[in-house]
Amino acid sequence: MSYYQNYLKHFAKLNFHISQISEWIKRNQIDYIYNALLSAEKEIQFVQPILKELNDPAPELFEHALTNITKQKDTVLSFFESWFENNPFLGDALAFKSPDLAILLGASQTILEHRTQAAIEYLKNYPNIPILFSGGGFSSTESEAVLMQKYAQEAGLKNPMLLEDKSMDTLGNALFSKLELIRGHQLSKINKVLILTSHFHTPRVLHYFQRIYNSDHARSIAAYGIATPNINLRKITAHELTSEYRADTRLGILDTHPKNPIDDQAILLKLFKNHDLYQNRYDLLERYLTIA
Structure with a gap:
């Protein structure tokens, strides 16, 4: 199994929980998490056309990873916005x-x-x-x-x-x-x-x-x-x-x-x-x- 296959599978399965995001906000780590998602997204988009001709990893794995990264970014932003309604201080x-x-x-x-x-x-x-x-x-x-x-x-x-x-x-x-x-x-x-x-x-x-x-x-x-x-x-x-x-x-x-x-x-x-x-x-x- 190639490095990128493992890499893509990791991001395809990634699923942040509300409790995790809450702790990241309290520890001022939420921006690091969000920017890590952005970095992964850019890297995958960069290597996708290069590896496409080799068909390894499978093309659908790229799409699964990118789709889930978008989902996790939205989860982070949505919770980040709503969290302060109950935690203004x-x-x-x-x-x-x-x-x-x-x-x-x-x-x-x-x-x-x-x-x-x-x-x-x-x-x-x-x-x-x-x-x-x-x-x-x-x-x-x-x-x-x-x-x-x-x-x-x-x-x-x-x-x-x-x-x-x-x-x-x-x-x-x-x-x-x-x-x-x-x-x-x-x-x-x-x-x-x-x-x-x-x-x-x-x-x-x-x-x-x-x-x-x-x-x-x-x-x-x-x-x-x-x-x-x-x-x-x-x-x-x-x-x-x-x-x-x-x-x-x-x-x-x-x-x-x-x-x-x-x-x-x-x-x-x-x-x-x-x-x-x-x-x-x-x-x-x-x-x-x-x-x-």
């Missing part, structure tokens, strides 16, 4: 109940206003804690952070407000929000952090913020997911499971043992050198390198 319960700081993450224009308005209603439960609005975005006029702050002020929130307007992705949200707190001499006062974002985004958010915010001091981190009514939710979810996974694995920025401290300065320099969104951003070095 991830992380440390203490940070969720009595945070020292709330961080609201920016988003694309199609999501930003809804996410912010929903977060504002939720943040009314915490009238005294500072709120940090994090997001640069791709607009040439106003950053996501500035827009979110305007929404909050118009809604009557009186909380102390901070801005981080340089980040273009989740890793930037985590690193630059921390560095802004250092610049403002605020970080030493903060032990419990609550991050608000879209529900499909919470595993990745929790992963980055736990690693980066705990590099110098043990902090409690929680992420709260806001439901996102969007007709393209499946597309957004698939993008969430692929884009930042690829950036994470390609850059290797957090490629250390989870218990090891992470050097903020080293991450900043890696972003400057290798990350498409931050490459050659001298303004970031000027703002953050001396304090990282």
Whole structure:
């Protein structure tokens, strides 16, 4: 039996259970699983025409494997979307109940206003804690952070407000929000952090913020997911499971043992050198390198 025959049979029989997917979400491993399916799908599609003339493995085995991979991808995405209806909160319960700081993450224009308005209603439960609005975005006029702050002020929130307007992705949200707190001499006062974002985004958010915010001091981190009514939710979810996974694995920025401290300065320099969104951003070095 050839290598590819065994390989194809494996993927033709693969059957993920809900309990497995639930654990992968909790452990922030769901993106790795989804991308493994994508990689297998591409490999099978690549070798299929090459091996077709040899009739080994049998042509129908290719179709069975590809059909089942599609089915398993749909299973992962469907459960990933529905899981958050009953599990909007991830992380440390203490940070969720009595945070020292709330961080609201920016988003694309199609999501930003809804996410912010929903977060504002939720943040009314915490009238005294500072709120940090994090997001640069791709607009040439106003950053996501500035827009979110305007929404909050118009809604009557009186909380102390901070801005981080340089980040273009989740890793930037985590690193630059921390560095802004250092610049403002605020970080030493903060032990419990609550991050608000879209529900499909919470595993990745929790992963980055736990690693980066705990590099110098043990902090409690929680992420709260806001439901996102969007007709393209499946597309957004698939993008969430692929884009930042690829950036994470390609850059290797957090490629250390989870218990090891992470050097903020080293991450900043890696972003400057290798990350498409931050490459050659001298303004970031000027703002953050001396304090990282």
